[in-house]
Structure formats: C-alpha cells, structure tokens
Amino acid sequence: MTTSPQNAGPPPRSHKDYYTALHQAALTFSSSLELDEVLHSVAKSIAEAMQVKACVLRLLNRRTGQLEISAFYGLSSDYLGKGPVDISHSPIDHEVLQSGKPVFIPDVRVDSRFQYQEAARREGLVSLLCVPLEVRGEAIGVLRVYTAEPTTFHEDDVQFLTVLASLAALAIENARLYANLKSSYDGVMDALWGSSLSRQG
Numbered sequence: 001m002t003t004s005p006q007n008a009g010p011p012p013r014s015h016k017d018y019y020t021a022l023h024q025a026a027l028t029f030s031s032s033l034e035l036d037e038v039l040h041s042v043a044k045s046i047a048e049a050m051q052v053k054a055c056v057l058r059l060l061n062r063r064t065g066q067l068e069i070s071a072f073y074g075l076s077s078d079y080l081g082k083g084p085v086d087i088s089h090s091p092i093d094h095e096v097l098q099s100g101k102p103v104f105i106p107d108v109r110v111d112s113r114f115q116y117q118e119a120a121r122r123e124g125l126v127s128l129l130c131v132p133l134e135v136r137g138e139a140i141g142v143l144r145v146y147t148a149e150p151t152t153f154h155e156d157d158v159q160f161l162t163v164l165a166s167l168a169a170l171a172i173e174n175a176r177l178y179a180n181l182k183s184s185y186d187g188v189m190d191a192l193w194g195s196s197l198s199r200q201g
Helices: 018-029 035-050 091-099 117-123 155-200
Strands: 054-061 066-073 103-105 128-135 138-146
Touching (some): 018 155, 035 054, 035 138, 066 138, 091 128, 091 138, 138 155
Antiparallel strands (some): 054 066, 054 138, 103 128
C-alpha cells in the first residue's frame, strides 16, 4: 500500500541545507519549555527547508481516535476547519501509525487514501509525505508536508523529515513529563502549605 519515496524520478532537489535546518531545529527545541511555540517554529522551519507549501503536526487522541492539530504552517483556516481527521477514515494515517514507516502520495487530490480530497483541491495541495511521531516505539501522531505541485520526495527528504519527527516527539514527551512533574510538585506543596496552616490555626 505504501508508495516508496525512493522511486526513480527527477534528481534530488539541491536547494536546501538540511544540516543547517536540523541544527536550528535542535536549538529551537532546547530553547523553550513553551511546546506550542516551539512546534510551530519547527513546522515553519521544515516547510522553508524543504521548500514545500505546508507542514502540519497532529497528535493522536486515543480516546476519540482522532489526530488533533498541534502545530502547522502554510495552511488556511478554511482547510484546517474542514473536519476531524479520524484514523478510521484516513488510511494514510492509519498506515503510518501502524507500520511506523513514511508514506508518500504523489497526488492527494485523486488518491482514495486521502480523507479530504476536495478540500485539498481547494487548498492547492498536491503531493504529500507523512512520517510517524514515535516515543519509545509507540506512535503518538504524524508529521506531514504538502507541496503545491507534483513532487518526488527522495531519500534525503525522508530522512530529514523523519529526524525532525523524532526530535518533535521527544520534545512533546519531555513537555508532558515536565507538566506532570510540575503538577505533582504543586500538589505536594499545596498539601504541605495546607498542613502548615492548619497546625498554625
């Protein structure tokens, strides 16, 4: 079912410096605990480095089975509001999450695996590369890039996006751990202060 991104096609694009982009992304991830801000910045960096139309990061809500937007760049509010992305109705995302491997689609406007083909036409989206976001071997979401014209993604494109997805997933996990730790700390401190005040009273 997966279309191999390494299929023969035009020569690899040479207009990007992925090493520089990876370095900048790593610095961005380590510069702030504001996860939303960091992920939006990285989505923009990915789109600019790969010279694609758009980039979106979606996290899996296991309760609803939907992939919820966590960060994006280059997509209109109309497209973002097109409707929920449910993995039971999105074969692309189901495949990526189950296999843990990238999926490339040459034209989302005509591929039945793409959930919102008409919305893609209106938005001007054509080719898609989607990679999983994984933490310790468990898929927590997907990272997608879209182009505005038919495009062949090559091995360096796939590797670049896969590395960025790994960094993003790690940042998300660290942010969640930090939030849980902070919540536990606040709870302990509240309990201690409550006990102290009750003794004083």
